[in-house]
Amino acid sequence: MSLMFLSLRLIPVPVQAVVLSTVLDLFFSRDDSLTPLLKGLEGRVFRIYVRDMNTIFYMGFRAGRPWVHASFDGDADVRIDATTAGFSRLCFAHEDPDDLIFQQVLKLSGDSEAMLYFKKLLLAADIDWERELRAGFGEYFGRRVARAAKVLIAADAKVSSASHETVRRCLKQMGIPDRKRFEAWLVGVEDMSHKTSCMKARMTRLEQAVQTRPSAVKST
DSSP states (O other): OGGGGGGGGGSOHHHHHHHHHHHHHHHHHHOGGGHHHHHHTTTOEEEEEEGGGTEEEEEEEETTEEEEESOOSSOOSEEEEEOHHHHHHHHTSOOOHHHHHHTTSSEEEEOHHHHHHHHHHHHHHOOOHHHHHHHHHOHHHHHHHHHHHHHHHHHHHHHHHHHHHHHHHHHHHTTOOOHHHHHHHHHHHHHHHHHHHHHHHHHHHHHHHHHHHHHHHHHO
Protein backbone atom coordinates (compact mmCIF):
# COMPACT_ATOMS: atom_id res chain seq x y z
CA MET A 1 0.00 0.00 0.00
CA SER A 2 2.97 2.29 0.38
CA LEU A 3 3.12 2.33 -3.44
CA MET A 4 1.14 5.56 -3.22
CA PHE A 5 4.08 7.08 -1.33
CA LEU A 6 6.85 5.69 -3.51
CA SER A 7 7.39 9.19 -4.92
CA LEU A 8 8.71 10.12 -1.47
CA ARG A 9 11.67 7.81 -2.16
CA LEU A 10 12.74 10.25 -4.85
CA ILE A 11 12.96 13.01 -2.25
CA PRO A 12 16.14 12.80 -0.14
CA VAL A 13 15.49 11.99 3.51
CA PRO A 14 17.20 15.23 4.69
CA VAL A 15 14.72 17.21 2.58
CA GLN A 16 11.79 15.28 4.08
CA ALA A 17 13.25 16.03 7.52
CA VAL A 18 13.28 19.76 6.71
CA VAL A 19 9.58 19.59 5.74
CA LEU A 20 8.65 17.83 8.99
CA SER A 21 10.79 20.14 11.10
CA THR A 22 9.28 23.25 9.49
CA VAL A 23 5.69 22.10 10.00
CA LEU A 24 6.26 21.11 13.64
CA ASP A 25 8.18 24.27 14.51
CA LEU A 26 5.53 26.54 13.00
CA PHE A 27 2.71 24.70 14.73
CA PHE A 28 4.24 24.56 18.21
CA SER A 29 5.37 28.19 18.06
CA ARG A 30 1.72 29.27 17.74
CA ASP A 31 0.33 27.31 20.71
CA ASP A 32 1.63 28.44 24.11
CA SER A 33 -0.51 25.85 25.92
CA LEU A 34 1.88 23.13 24.73
CA THR A 35 4.93 24.76 26.36
CA PRO A 36 4.83 22.64 29.59
CA LEU A 37 4.77 19.41 27.56
CA LEU A 38 7.60 20.63 25.33
CA LYS A 39 9.67 21.44 28.42
CA GLY A 40 9.05 17.90 29.67
CA LEU A 41 10.62 16.61 26.46
CA GLU A 42 13.64 18.92 26.62
CA GLY A 43 16.76 17.10 25.42
CA ARG A 44 14.86 13.95 24.49
CA VAL A 45 15.50 12.30 21.14
CA PHE A 46 13.09 10.02 19.26
CA ARG A 47 14.09 7.56 16.53
CA ILE A 48 11.24 7.24 14.01
CA TYR A 49 11.37 4.25 11.67
CA VAL A 50 8.95 3.94 8.73
CA ARG A 51 9.21 0.22 8.01
CA ASP A 52 7.79 -0.08 4.51
CA MET A 53 9.73 2.97 3.32
CA ASN A 54 12.88 1.87 5.18
CA THR A 55 13.27 5.48 6.30
CA ILE A 56 14.64 6.72 9.62
CA PHE A 57 14.16 10.17 11.13
CA TYR A 58 15.36 11.57 14.42
CA MET A 59 13.16 14.05 16.25
CA GLY A 60 14.27 16.01 19.29
CA PHE A 61 13.30 18.97 21.45
CA ARG A 62 15.62 21.84 22.33
CA ALA A 63 14.72 25.12 24.04
CA GLY A 64 11.04 24.35 23.65
CA ARG A 65 11.30 23.82 19.90
CA PRO A 66 11.25 20.56 17.90
CA TRP A 67 13.80 19.53 15.31
CA VAL A 68 13.87 16.68 12.80
CA HIS A 69 17.08 15.36 11.26
CA ALA A 70 17.94 12.44 8.98
CA SER A 71 20.76 11.35 11.31
CA PHE A 72 21.80 11.70 14.92
CA ASP A 73 25.12 11.03 16.62
CA GLY A 74 23.97 9.45 19.85
CA ASP A 75 21.42 7.13 21.42
CA ALA A 76 17.69 7.83 21.11
CA ASP A 77 15.55 7.89 24.24
CA VAL A 78 12.51 6.45 22.47
CA ARG A 79 12.05 4.33 19.35
CA ILE A 80 8.88 4.71 17.29
CA ASP A 81 8.10 2.08 14.66
CA ALA A 82 5.18 1.94 12.21
CA THR A 83 4.30 1.59 8.54
CA THR A 84 3.33 4.48 6.30
CA ALA A 85 -0.31 3.55 6.85
CA GLY A 86 0.20 3.54 10.62
CA PHE A 87 1.72 7.02 10.68
CA SER A 88 -1.02 8.22 8.30
CA ARG A 89 -3.66 6.99 10.74
CA LEU A 90 -1.92 8.87 13.54
CA CYS A 91 -1.36 12.14 11.65
CA PHE A 92 -4.23 12.41 9.17
CA ALA A 93 -7.00 10.29 10.73
CA HIS A 94 -6.26 11.67 14.24
CA GLU A 95 -6.62 8.24 15.84
CA ASP A 96 -5.82 7.91 19.53
CA PRO A 97 -2.13 6.96 19.93
CA ASP A 98 -2.97 4.61 22.81
CA ASP A 99 -5.41 2.73 20.55
CA LEU A 100 -2.78 2.44 17.82
CA ILE A 101 -0.23 1.18 20.35
CA PHE A 102 -2.73 -1.37 21.71
CA GLN A 103 -3.42 -2.59 18.17
CA GLN A 104 0.34 -2.89 17.53
CA VAL A 105 0.00 -0.39 14.67
CA LEU A 106 2.34 2.01 16.43
CA LYS A 107 5.21 0.57 18.47
CA LEU A 108 6.99 2.60 21.14
CA SER A 109 9.93 1.47 23.26
CA GLY A 110 12.44 3.20 25.47
CA ASP A 111 12.26 5.73 28.30
CA SER A 112 8.79 5.47 29.87
CA GLU A 113 8.68 9.10 31.07
CA ALA A 114 9.56 10.43 27.61
CA MET A 115 6.94 8.16 26.02
CA LEU A 116 4.29 9.44 28.44
CA TYR A 117 5.08 13.09 27.67
CA PHE A 118 5.11 12.32 23.95
CA LYS A 119 1.67 10.66 24.03
CA LYS A 120 0.30 13.61 26.02
CA LEU A 121 1.77 15.99 23.44
CA LEU A 122 0.17 14.07 20.56
CA LEU A 123 -3.24 14.19 22.24
CA ALA A 124 -2.97 17.87 23.17
CA ALA A 125 -1.55 19.09 19.85
CA ASP A 126 -3.94 17.38 17.40
CA ILE A 127 -2.07 18.80 14.40
CA ASP A 128 -4.05 19.33 11.20
CA TRP A 129 -1.28 18.13 8.91
CA GLU A 130 -3.15 18.95 5.70
CA ARG A 131 -3.68 22.56 6.76
CA GLU A 132 -0.10 22.93 7.99
CA LEU A 133 1.39 21.45 4.81
CA ARG A 134 -0.78 23.65 2.62
CA ALA A 135 0.15 26.74 4.63
CA GLY A 136 3.85 26.01 4.68
CA PHE A 137 4.49 24.42 1.27
CA GLY A 138 1.61 25.41 -0.95
CA GLU A 139 -1.88 24.27 -1.82
CA TYR A 140 -0.80 21.68 -4.39
CA PHE A 141 1.74 19.88 -2.19
CA GLY A 142 -0.42 19.85 0.93
CA ARG A 143 -3.51 18.66 -0.89
CA ARG A 144 -1.65 15.86 -2.72
CA VAL A 145 -0.01 14.49 0.42
CA ALA A 146 -3.27 14.61 2.40
CA ARG A 147 -5.20 12.91 -0.39
CA ALA A 148 -2.63 10.12 -0.68
CA ALA A 149 -2.70 9.62 3.10
CA LYS A 150 -6.49 9.33 3.18
CA VAL A 151 -6.50 6.85 0.30
CA LEU A 152 -3.84 4.84 2.11
CA ILE A 153 -5.89 4.80 5.34
CA ALA A 154 -8.98 3.60 3.46
CA ALA A 155 -6.98 0.90 1.67
CA ASP A 156 -5.43 -0.24 4.95
CA ALA A 157 -8.88 -0.52 6.55
CA LYS A 158 -10.16 -2.52 3.56
CA VAL A 159 -7.23 -4.94 3.67
CA SER A 160 -7.61 -5.34 7.42
CA SER A 161 -11.31 -6.11 7.07
CA ALA A 162 -10.63 -8.60 4.29
CA SER A 163 -7.95 -10.29 6.39
CA HIS A 164 -10.30 -10.68 9.35
CA GLU A 165 -12.96 -12.18 7.08
CA THR A 166 -10.45 -14.63 5.59
CA VAL A 167 -9.35 -15.75 9.05
CA ARG A 168 -12.98 -16.14 10.13
CA ARG A 169 -13.77 -18.36 7.14
CA CYS A 170 -10.67 -20.50 7.72
CA LEU A 171 -11.55 -21.00 11.39
CA LYS A 172 -15.08 -21.97 10.41
CA GLN A 173 -13.82 -24.54 7.89
CA MET A 174 -11.55 -26.00 10.57
CA GLY A 175 -14.52 -26.35 12.91
CA ILE A 176 -13.14 -23.83 15.40
CA PRO A 177 -15.95 -21.85 17.07
CA ASP A 178 -16.34 -18.18 16.35
CA ARG A 179 -15.94 -15.51 19.02
CA LYS A 180 -19.59 -15.56 20.12
CA ARG A 181 -19.68 -19.34 20.56
CA PHE A 182 -16.28 -19.34 22.23
CA GLU A 183 -17.39 -16.70 24.76
CA ALA A 184 -20.56 -18.71 25.46
CA TRP A 185 -18.39 -21.79 26.04
CA LEU A 186 -16.18 -19.82 28.45
CA VAL A 187 -19.26 -18.74 30.41
CA GLY A 188 -20.33 -22.39 30.64
CA VAL A 189 -16.86 -23.43 31.83
CA GLU A 190 -16.83 -20.71 34.51
CA ASP A 191 -20.32 -21.74 35.65
CA MET A 192 -19.30 -25.40 35.87
CA SER A 193 -16.13 -24.44 37.75
CA HIS A 194 -18.19 -22.45 40.25
CA LYS A 195 -20.62 -25.33 40.77
CA THR A 196 -17.73 -27.77 41.20
CA SER A 197 -16.16 -25.53 43.84
CA CYS A 198 -19.46 -25.33 45.72
CA MET A 199 -19.88 -29.12 45.58
CA LYS A 200 -16.32 -29.61 46.81
CA ALA A 201 -16.96 -27.27 49.75
CA ARG A 202 -20.12 -29.22 50.69
CA MET A 203 -18.26 -32.55 50.51
CA THR A 204 -15.53 -31.15 52.76
CA ARG A 205 -18.09 -30.01 55.33
CA LEU A 206 -19.82 -33.45 55.27
CA GLU A 207 -16.51 -35.25 55.73
CA GLN A 208 -15.68 -33.03 58.69
CA ALA A 209 -19.11 -33.70 60.21
CA VAL A 210 -18.73 -37.49 59.83
CA GLN A 211 -15.25 -37.39 61.39
CA THR A 212 -16.36 -35.38 64.42
CA ARG A 213 -19.62 -37.35 65.09
CA PRO A 214 -18.07 -40.59 66.54
CA SER A 215 -15.89 -38.63 68.95
CA ALA A 216 -18.94 -36.71 70.10
CA VAL A 217 -20.84 -40.00 70.76
CA LYS A 218 -17.84 -41.55 72.58
CA SER A 219 -17.50 -38.59 74.89
CA THR A 220 -21.12 -38.98 76.02
